[in-house]
């Protein structure tokens with residue numbers, strides 16, 4: 001058992017860390033507060049090949065292991081979590097195409113997505129259905145060589161910048177069980193009847209847009225059905241989310257680590273009652289808990305990622321990692337704010353942004369309560385098998 005990164009993983013981490021330190025950290029506060037789109041950072045991520053981290057070599061990607069994948073999100077989120085959002089659902093779309101796409105679909109879309117010349121996201125959530133994806137109402141009706149898609153999606157990250165979106169639809173709205181009637185259609189920007197609505201105002205997670213998407217008699221060729229077979233969409237989407245949870249866990253570890261780093265710095269330089277506040281035991285208790293929880297979350301994330309790399313079913317592991325890391329991240333952001341006193345509430349200090357960014361990780365890619373139900377189901381099954 002080895003709790004350290006391999007030399008290659010450590011080298012990769014250092015590369016991403018240096019990029020985040022040099023190109024993201026210096027602009028994060030100002031660009032986040034102004035709502036500016038980080039186009040220059042996106043261009044640099046393209047040059048670094050970060051849009052292709054889950055694309056196989058043969059299509060121009062680097063197909064990194066899941067531990068390295070989690071590290072990309074930790075390092076970027078230490079500087080600015082919103083930037084991680086630009087890569088997160090894009091890379092899951094590439095993962096789904098690589099895993100479930102037909103050879104023709106992989107050849108057609110993966111090379112452009114690997115370089116970042118083309119961008120993507122994932123469109124699952126609807127105004128009336130998020131956790132209960134089987135309750136979606138976007139319908140794709142077959143008409144000759146096309147599907148006619150009608151419906152709406154919401155909260156779609158990268159929607160405005162996506163050239164291609166995997167969209168969860170019902171190809172058979174009467175199917176029982178309902179998931180047998182669900183499919184993913186790859187819908188290209190510019191397709192008649194496909195439009196992006198307004199960007200949603202949000203607490204944090206700025207930098208990347210979250211938008212509504214509408215389909216009105218949108219005609220999509222049958223060859224855009226992911227994998228070429230109807231009825232597979234929900235399973236394809238859920239397995240992508242299972243993988244994606246290590247990206248959310250990685251982001252949570254990154255934000256929590258940044259909270260700890262800022263709190264350590266501040267505690268040592270802020271004076272009260274004639275000495276640094278770091279001398280007070282009440283502050284030390286907070287710092288010690290934060291450091292312990294951040295490291296536990298990191299190891300849980302690497303453990304879950306290693307289970308994915310071993311090709312195992314890992315919904316328990318990735319669920320636990322995302323659940324724990326996001327909860328300790330929320331706690332760390334609040335503790336860092338307390339340690340900063342009144343300044344923690346000021347936009348002059350990064351901990352204010354960390355506090356606004358932290359709750360997203362408890363919502364995205366499965367709310368924490370939904371994950372608790374997934375974990376409990378796996379526990380029951382394991383218990384039954386043992387007894």
Ligand SMILES: Cc1cc2nc3c(=O)[nH]c(=O)nc-3n(C[C@H](O)[C@H](O)[C@H](O)COP(=O)(O)OP(=O)(O)OC[C@H]3O[C@@H](n4cnc5c(N)ncnc54)[C@H](O)[C@@H]3O)c2cc1C
Nearest residue numbers: 122123124125129130131155156157210364365367369370
């Ligand atoms: C900033 C942001 C970006 C996002 N990006 C994307 C994206 O790119 N693509 C995309 O498809 N979606 C995206 N989402 C949507 C996100 O995945 C959903 O918000 C999330 O899955 C929860 O769905 P919901 O909002 O409909 O909440 P609901 O499903 O309505 O849940 C409301 C509450 O009820 C609880 N609940 C529901 N069912 C159960 C149950 N069975 N047991 C216990 N508790 C339950 C939930 O835990 C939650 O607390 C994004 C959301 C945000 C905020």
